Amino acid sequence: MTTFKPLLDQYSWDQVKKKIYSTRDQEVQYVLGKTKLDLTDFMMLLSPAATAYLEQMASRAQEITQRRFGKTIQLYAPLYLSNECQNICTYCGFSMDNKIKRKTLNNTELLLEAMALKSMGVEHVLLVSGEANKTVEINYFLNAISLLKPHFSQISIEVQPLEQNEYELLQQAGVHAILVYQETYHREVYKQYHPKGKKSNFDYRLDTPDRIGQAGIHKIGLGVLLGLEDWRIDSFFTAAHIAYLQRQYWQTRYSISFPRLRPAEGSVAPNFNLSDKHLLQLICAYRLWNDNLEISISTRENEAFRDHIIPIGVTTMSAASKTNPGGYVVDPQALEQFEVSDERSMETIKKQIQQMGYDPVMKDWESSYSGFIY
Numbered sequence: 235m236t237t238f239k240p241l242l243d244q245y246s247w248d249q250v251k252k253k254i255y256s257t258r259d260q261e262v263q264y265v266l267g268k269t270k271l272d273l274t275d276f277m278m279l280l281s282p283a284a285t286a287y288l289e290q291m292a293s294r295a296q297e298i299t300q301r302r303f304g305k306t307i308q309l310y311a312p313l314y315l316s317n318e319c320q321n322i323c324t325y326c327g328f329s330m331d332n333k334i335k336r337k338t339l340n341n342t343e344l345l346l347e348a349m350a351l352k353s354m355g356v357e358h359v360l361l362v363s364g365e366a367n368k369t370v371e372i373n374y375f376l377n378a379i380s381l382l383k384p385h386f387s388q389i390s391i392e393v394q395p396l397e398q399n400e401y402e403l404l405q406q407a408g409v410h411a412i413l414v415y416q417e418t419y420h421r422e423v424y425k426q427y428h429p430k431g432k433k434s435n436f437d438y439r440l441d442t443p444d445r446i447g448q449a450g451i452h453k454i455g456l457g458v459l460l461g462l463e464d465w466r467i468d469s470f471f472t473a474a475h476i477a478y479l480q481r482q483y484w485q486t487r488y489s490i491s492f493p494r495l496r497p498a499e500g501s502v503a504p505n506f507n508l509s510d511k512h513l514l515q516l517i518c519a520y521r522l523w524n525d526n527l528e529i530s531i532s533t534r535e536n537e538a539f540r541d542h543i544i545p546i547g548v549t550t551m552s553a554a555s556k557t558n559p560g561g562y563v564v565d566p567q568a569l570e571q572f573e574v575s576d577e578r579s580m581e582t583i584k585k586q587i588q589q590m591g592y593d594p595v596m597k598d599w600e601s602s603y604s605g606f607i608y
């Protein structure tokens with residue numbers, strides 16, 4: 235199987251860093267004058283020099299997003315299946331070494347949670363779990379999907395990396411999208427944050443989007459955990475990964491998420507802070523580079539930032555999220571994976587989107603937008 239690894243190995247982290255940090259004003263102006271941007275252009279838009287052009291970048295990002303996706307924001311909600319996990323990730327509340335009550339939803343609990351989401355109008359659900367390969371594994375996922383399928387238009391998943399044949403089973407079961415975040419593309423730093431468990435295998439995780447692409451899944455979601463390493467360099471490697479995947483699996487759609495490290499039980503503080511201004515710059519850079527990319531913002535971000543970003547480049551938002559298994563009705567007090575920042579209800583967020591002249595869409599936007607897709 236062809237993978238991204240040989241391409242990643244060709245790059246030097248330090249050289250990419252040097253290039254980004256030495257970008258000059260004139261280079262940014264040149265990139266902003268272009269209509270079609272490549273990866274080198276994207277790199278320049280991540281630079282400290284480009285921050286001064288944020289207004290220009292935001293207005294162009296807005297224009298591209300509206301032309302490409304219309305004035306719609308797709309809403310979804312996560313459904314946490316389990317907080318069991320066999321990995322140690324030093325930033326996560328579910329880490330194996332955290333002494334918390336572990337829970338995996340049974341069939342009845344799963345349906346109770348699903349009905350709570352349905353009553354909020356949710357049509358697109360994202361199934362999330364810790365990485366417990368023996369209990370929360372492919373058969374558990376397939377069973378959960380068969381129970382939930384009659385109730386939701388779209389089911390996406392964000393669970394441990396699986397084998398290609400398992401992704402094929404998920405594809406046959408009707409899974410819409412699979413999200414898998416590399417967390418950081420810096421090998422040594424990755425090891426420090428993931429000292430134990432299957433997730434400590436950097437290359438197996440790196441190859442995962444290829445296994446998903448080979449299995450023919452409709453959409454792949456990528457991202458890094460912003461705060462583990464320098465966001466500028468990690469984001470360049472994320473974009474390089476997406477560019478490779480788009481060439482390799484051109485029929486697949488791609489989305490990018492921007493999880494910023496949030497407080498969690500027993501977790502470390504971010505090593506690299508990403509300000510709101512720089513997150514905005516990052517979102518604009520992605521939109522200017524790649525007008526097909528779906529851009530997703532979660533409830534990790536606060537109300538004010540999420541509202542501000544609606545017209546600029548976002549296509550998808552989670553809402554009313556609970557990040558613990560059973561969090562909607564079964565066990566609302568259970569420990570969260572991370573603290574949610576935007577705690578508004580689904581109804582409130584829908585109204586806010588409408589007030590801003592946008593349509594809140596409860597299914598994947600491509601089923602409600604009649605414009606040109608590819």
Ligand code: SF4
Binds near residue numbers: 321322327328
């Ligand atoms: S980030 Fe995922 S794999 Fe790591 S401890 Fe948390 S749930 Fe487990």
